[in-house]
Amino acid sequence: MVAETDEFALEIRDVTRRFGPTAAVGGISLSVRKGEIICLVGHSGCGKSTLLRLIAGVDTPDGGRILLAGKEISGPSIFIEPEARNVGFVFQDYALFPHLTVEQNILFGLKRYNRAEAIRRTSEVIGRIGITHLIDRFPHMLSGGEQQRVALARALAPRPHILLMDEPFSNLDQSLRDRVRDNTLSLLKTLGTTVIMVTHDPDEALSAGDRVVLMKAGEVVQTGSGYDLHDRPLTPYAAEFFCDFNKVPGVYKGGVIKTAMGAFSQAMAIPEGSPSTIYIRPQAISISRDDGDFAGRIERRSFHGEFEQFLVRVDNLETPLRVRSTKRLPPDVDLVRVSIANDQVLAFPSD
Amino acid sequence: MVAALVALPVVGLFLQAIQGSPGLWQHLATTILPISMVDTIILLLGVGIVSAVIGTTMAWLVTAYSFPGRRTLEWALLLPLAVPTYIIAYAYLDILHPIGPVQSVIRWLLGYSSPREFRLPDVRSMPGCILLLGFVLYPYVYMPTRVMFLTQSANLIDAARTLGISRRAIFWNVALPLARPAVAVGVSLALMETLNDVGASEFLGVRTLTVSIYTTWITRTDLPGASQIALLLLLMVVALVSFERWARRRQRYSATAQRNRGFEPLRVSSPKGLLLLMLGLTPILIGFAGPALYLSTSAWQRIRFAGISSNLLNEAVNTIALAVIATATTIAFGLVVAYANRLRPGAVSSWSYRFATMGYAAPGTVVAIGVLIVLATADRLVDQTAIDWFGVSTGLLFIGSGAALIYAYTMRFLAISAGGIDAGLARIPLSLDQASRLLGQSPAGTLRHIHLPLSKAALTAAGLLVFVDCVKELPATLLLRPLNIETFATHLYGEAARGTYEEASVAALAILLIGMLPVILLSRIGRSDR
Numbered sequence: 001m002v003a004e005t006d007e008f009a010l011e012i013r014d015v016t017r018r019f020g021p022t023a024a025v026g027g028i029s030l031s032v033r034k035g036e037i038i039c040l041v042g043h044s045g046c047g048k049s050t051l052l053r054l055i056a057g058v059d060t061p062d063g064g065r066i067l068l069a070g071k072e073i074s075g076p077s078i079f080i081e082p083e084a085r086n087v088g089f090v091f092q093d094y095a096l097f098p099h100l101t102v103e104q105n106i107l108f109g110l111k112r113y114n115r116a117e118a119i120r121r122t123s124e125v126i127g128r129i130g131i132t133h134l135i136d137r138f139p140h141m142l143s144g145g146e147q148q149r150v151a152l153a154r155a156l157a158p159r160p161h162i163l164l165m166d167e168p169f170s171n172l173d174q175s176l177r178d179r180v181r182d183n184t185l186s187l188l189k190t191l192g193t194t195v196i197m198v199t200h201d202p203d204e205a206l207s208a209g210d211r212v213v214l215m216k217a218g219e220v221v222q223t224g225s226g227y228d229l230h231d232r233p234l235t236p237y238a239a240e241f242f243c244d245f246n247k248v249p250g251v252y253k254g255g256v257i258k259t260a261m262g263a264f265s266q267a268m269a270i271p272e273g274s275p276s277t278i279y280i281r282p283q284a285i286s287i288s289r290d291d292g293d294f295a296g297r298i299e300r301r302s303f304h305g306e307f308e309q310f311l312v313r314v315d316n317l318e319t320p321l322r323v324r325s326t327k328r329l330p331p332d333v334d335l336v337r338v339s340i341a342n343d344q345v346l347a348f349p350s351d
Numbered sequence: 352m353v354a355a356l357v358a359l360p361v362v363g364l365f366l367q368a369i370q371g372s373p374g375l376w377q378h379l380a381t382t383i384l385p386i387s388m389v390d391t392i393i394l395l396l397g398v399g400i401v402s403a404v405i406g407t408t409m410a411w412l413v414t415a416y417s418f419p420g421r422r423t424l425e426w427a428l429l430l431p432l433a434v435p436t437y438i439i440a441y442a443y444l445d446i447l448h449p450i451g452p453v454q455s456v457i458r459w460l461l462g463y464s465s466p467r468e469f470r471l472p473d474v475r476s477m478p479g480c481i482l483l484l485g486f487v488l489y490p491y492v493y494m495p496t497r498v499m500f501l502t503q504s505a506n507l508i509d510a511a512r513t514l515g516i517s518r519r520a521i522f523w524n525v526a527l528p529l530a531r532p533a534v535a536v537g538v539s540l541a542l543m544e545t546l547n548d549v550g551a552s553e554f555l556g557v558r559t560l561t562v563s564i565y566t567t568w569i570t571r572t573d574l575p576g577a578s579q580i581a582l583l584l585l586l587m588v589v590a591l592v593s594f595e596r597w598a599r600r601r602q603r604y605s606a607t608a609q610r611n612r613g614f615e616p617l618r619v620s621s622p623k624g625l626l627l628l629m630l631g632l633t634p635i636l637i638g639f640a641g642p643a644l645y646l647s648t649s650a651w652q653r654i655r656f657a658g659i660s661s662n663l664l665n666e667a668v669n670t671i672a673l674a675v676i677a678t679a680t681t682i683a684f685g686l687v688v689a690y691a692n693r694l695r696p697g698a699v700s701s702w703s704y705r706f707a708t709m710g711y712a713a714p715g716t717v718v719a720i721g722v723l724i725v726l727a728t729a730d731r732l733v734d735q736t737a738i739d740w741f742g743v744s745t746g747l748l749f750i751g752s753g754a755a756l757i758y759a760y761t762m763r764f765l766a767i768s769a770g771g772i773d774a775g776l777a778r779i780p781l782s783l784d785q786a787s788r789l790l791g792q793s794p795a796g797t798l799r800h801i802h803l804p805l806s807k808a809a810l811t812a813a814g815l816l817v818f819v820d821c822v823k824e825l826p827a828t829l830l831l832r833p834l835n836i837e838t839f840a841t842h843l844y845g846e847a848a849r850g851t852y853e854e855a856s857v858a859a860l861a862i863l864l865i866g867m868l869p870v871i872l873l874s875r876i877g878r879s880d881r
Binding site for chain 2: 082
């Protein structure tokens, strides 16, 4: 018998979903507290969208249980149809009904309420989201940002147990995306909505969620706060997902890893003499004209506005180091001194 | 379930064919089959060539050249679709009759005084039949080929021109080879119509397999024999369908090869433009305007002379009632098949979809015999049960009530409705279904609130096409109608068989006018595309 708890809005226990021989979701367990905002992140095809669809009930799991607000909605002997789950869903393409106005779209999910109550709830939600002026328009008359807000309003109107969002900001222009995302998330925080949001964008995952769940090939790689995943990744995969590291090969010996660039002190639970790799963030390397630990030569530089990226050739190293700097160097500078901030260096055993 | 309803008649046909005595088959194989096989094959070849030539030429004419009247010609070339094969045969029998209008005028022009001195070759012949069928069936080739020319060849034709190929040579070297799959699809559709035809070939004295089925059954009341010929015919259809599928596979391949871009037609000088316009008008004149004009005048004379008879009104009511009921059932079944395919995509749904839509390829006579066999069995069962349990005989419950005819119409036209609805549903993103379910609607509610409103246009179009086809369908109606029920089509057939064409001109005109409805619809769709 499954123990029922009130603390969690959603509990996923060992859920699997196979498509032919491949497991899109291979035995995932995850508990989501009330009011928590979770970011499911991973490359395309990692199973994050499938997991979302399993929770919504528009896809059927092959094994495991799903509990929503303490009630089993999916398990070996039970499957609650999506219309009976009271789950909010914001689709990537928003899925607004083209033949209904904004108001009718929102009213669509309020069948359980009587007419007067439904209309009151609709105007409450659209007031909250700030789309009162759009109420009589049809979806094709709205901009991308407006459609996104209507989709959000429609999903929130029936007071769902949980709000699921599948790449909700990916259809917006870059300039609009950050603002819409900030507004949406702060609103959801104020309302205390429990949210699972799927994204493939590492930056979005780090900034948006209370908790980040990194997935790979149908399995969870690591769960934790954005700081945990970015600063303390448990695997090379997690490390490289969030940051474009410089990798330098070395050998572990007596508490340090010896590389062509010198020794880095790292405590690791691996045998003496094992091959290891040092991971250095591009922004952890600093270059200057005359102050640093060793010499380097700039091979290429590209300007990105907020920072400048350099490829710096260093003695004894096969590939040049990638360096990101917010400090400007005069254009004629060629030979530089390089130093590395030791506390921003990670190490993993080589495969 | 729906697929099973369609499959039953085929099984019945097979069982019935086995029941025939071996001697019978021998007899058929030596007497009737050789003639009708040869006739059928010659007819198919002839119609295939004529419709391919006219259809491809016309498609090229309206895409490659710009001349006054081209836009009108684009859709007017579809008009012959409104004329069923039996009506064109019937109209030209009269128009080209030795003492009919055309030959009289020619004689007057040449100064002859009697039909004995000069007459055109008799239209009542194989070449006549091929030409007439070709002139009403070419739109099946014209339609897909024009689309192919419009959407696919543009880039490649520009490339060919920069490589130094003249405009004239492009047709043979680039455009035609590219459009070959479309031509093949069109020709196979035209040939299926040819196989379905019973009126035209009979009037014009061509003994096709279809005609043989009809006579074997009606005049010799030999159902097993008719079933055997029907199976043979079905075999030819299967060959045709495989040919069409094969052609389409290549079409898909070539469709992905390049992006669509508008094809720039060549402006031509006015005298040449006039010439092209005349050329484009020819098939419309022969395939549509001629018979339409002739039917209008004789219908007008008929009405002035005899008024609108009560028989005619009866027929109108019968025709429309049968067609409306059949359309409703066909659309309902089509919706079930197409929606099941959407709701539970998978091997089962997709196979039953394919199976259910097979009927369109089967000629009306074949469908009719199959349905008759199934329903006769059902009638016997129901009758026997009723006698056993209640001591009353129900008689021929299904066949007597016209249910058989509705069944046959549904089986034959299910592909049109399912295909149309499926295309309409395909344009609705799946996320709308899921959104609706998550907002609390059941699958049925989703169908009602989301799919039906959003595919209204597709449903209407499918309904209209099915309705018109039901009105036009001759062979199945002829074989399965309840006693003493006449529709426009059967009345026309009856009068024509007796040689009293004029009597039926009003009915023929009515069919023609109804047949124009989808052409008007198609022309409007074609215009909104650009």
